[in-house]
Amino acid sequence: MISGLTPTLSREAALRLLVRMLEQAGLPNARADARFLALHALALTPLDLTLRGREPIGEAGAHRLGRAAERRLAGEPVARILGAWEFWGLPFSLGPETLVPRPDTESVVETALRLFPERDRPLRLVDLGTGSGCILVALLHERLRAFGLGLDRAEGALRVARANAERNGVGARAAFLRGSWLDALVGPFDLIVSNPPYIAAPVIATLDTEVREHDPMAALDGGPDGLDAYRAILLGIARRPDLLSPGGALVLEIGYDQAAALTALAGAMGFAEVSIGRDLAGNDRVVTLRPSLQGR
Incomplete structure (x- = not known):
């Protein structure tokens, strides 16, 4: 599990955390990558994230987002993680x-x-x-x-x-x-x-x-x-x-x-x-x- 990425974390907070992790790793396009991964892993639309960003990501969401973050930090392209x-x-x-x-x-x-x-x-x-x-x-x-x-x-x-x-x-x-x-x-x-x-x-x-x-x-x-x-x-x-x-x-x-x-x-x-x-x-x-x- 990625440190700090817990089930009680809100969607907005999870996205901010992911941006920081990617930026600290020196990855280009950290903000866009983090948003793509968050929407995919949490099965959200951009509107969901805007209107219900304070809802917790839950245990399943934390697991999926953590796995996506690990793959990106290991150098796998976002498109490969998304599969599309x-x-x-x-x-x-x-x-x-x-x-x-x-x-x-x-x-x-x-x-x-x-x-x-x-x-x-x-x-x-x-x-x-x-x-x-x-x-x-x-x-x-x-x-x-x-x-x-x-x-x-x-x-x-x-x-x-x-x-x-x-x-x-x-x-x-x-x-x-x-x-x-x-x-x-x-x-x-x-x-x-x-x-x-x-x-x-x-x-x-x-x-x-x-x-x-x-x-x-x-x-x-x-x-x-x-x-x-x-x-x-x-x-x-x-x-x-x-x-x-x-x-x-x-x-x-x-x-x-x-x-x-x-x-x-x-x-x-x-x-x-x-x-x-x-x-x-x-x-x-x-x-x-x-x-x-x-x-x-």
Whole structure:
């Protein structure tokens, strides 16, 4: 039991105590983290905390909140403790084989939507390495006549993605398939999206503990130079350009320092159009590619 976290403690006092513990441990975002954990562990809404903050947390609440605090103090990310996180304003469950959705990845969704601005246009989409399904589900949520396929090598990730599609009301327009990149696909698709593993293997040991010890390695490790997944995807499209419909596009998340390498790689494989988009912090984050029309 965390010292001072007793059943008679009020909800407000428990939250203040948790903030202090996280701050003293030097954890960033201590106030926000403490609030997330308190609402989750005590099964409260923000309104509950505001209107009935003086009610005691009780024995069960003290136990749950204490366990959540211990996990956070041990370095486990809040999203992993909650087992869910928000992306594109939508709720997503997580699993051991899925990444925690990050705000940077919303740049992929924004870029894809700009390419196909008509909300009711029929589209065929595929999300390579779908993980939690966050990119695919967000796109289907915004494009009401689109159908999407989520592809992943991890069966556990596919189960989570299916559940997230159902949870967010797009399950009838989504399918999920186990496979490796483009191997199992039959086109054409209007849009192929992906947030592939792009961390260079030697860099992984230097990542924050929260990432290195809690994110699935298969979703991080991009090979010796971080480009293995991109090579597989671009080579697959170069060999089978019919996977993209006329006017179709490939939209990929990239690392902040990979734009030049991806541009060179795409050019070497015959892609006629390459453009780079930035995230909210101004970092290069998205590459949009279209293959040459020759041979199509």
